[in-house]
Amino acid sequence: MCTASSSILFRLLLFVSILLAAITHAAPSSLSLSYDKAMKEELLGTTKERNPPWILEFYGDYAYLDEEDRTAFTKILDLDTQDIGDPIDGNRGRNNDGVAKLKKDYSGYTKDEVVVKVLREPIGDRGIGDRYIGEVKALKAVGLYVDSGIAPVRPDKTKAAVIMMKKLDGVPIKETIEYKHADPEQRERMLGDAKPMIRKQVVNWAVTKGILHADFHRNNLLFGGTRTATHISVNLPISEVKVLDFGYPGILKVDKGVTEQQVWEECMSGYDVINEKEAKIRKKEGKVQ
DSSP states (O other), rough: OOHHHHHHHHHHHHHHHHHHHHHHSOOHHHHHHHHHHHHHHHHHHSSTSSSOTTEEEEEOGGOOOOGGGGGGTTOSSSGGGEEEEEEEEOOOOOSSEEEEEEEBBBTTTTTGGGEEEEEEOOOOSSSSGGHHHHHHHHHHHHOOOEEEEEEEEEETTTOEEEEEOOOOOBBBBBSSHHOOOOOOOHHHHHHHHHHHHHHHHHHHHHHHHHHOOOOOOOGGGEESSEEEEOOOOEOOOOOEEEEEEOOHHHHHEETTTTTHHHHHHIIIIIIIISSHHHHHHHHHTTTTO
């Protein structure tokens, strides 16, 4: 039989264990919080002007996700390693293996209509990987979502989180024959011609969807053009540009009711659309685009 003191001690220990479990489950890790802070500063800088109060936290922040959102990676997908090709244009993401072609038709889509992103981070521990739940939510909001879940798509057949999205038409400008043969001034002009089209999309998403896309460098843009077996060509003058990649850390949530004027005047007007990541690319290339 338990004594009164041992019973009280047992209840106290039980309460503490439940409390610790709740805290562990409810709070993101200090690592993810510090990483969030660093990523936000990389995107927006640290000045007050670049961080107006209507720009909130990352779109995948747990506080913004409902129960349905949190089931984004619970489904087992009908995919295997051989169903996924190499990353398109060889580009791999910060926390993912890049966007790759699909090698088979899927759920009413042909293989040429869907692309796949395989994540490197684990999902479900409130760490960096969980931020990609926000990408699923954002893709649904802008009409590009196809499916998401878990599948044995690693080279060693181990499972990973996967996001499937609609493939957009267009070409990466840096791969086009016109861009490669252009001098620095001509390249600057091409990118400059794209800026109004990029701004229009970014402002519209912020106002109508509550999403601020802040990661628009060349690798996240598709230009109107053509692709043949021998070369890739961009349509000149630049008349069509599509902004890609709704993944962490490039997508932030904005306050409900933000206006086009606010987004333009307090964020976009003083912000070169070719952002810090683009500046790093330019520096690496010796300012030659």
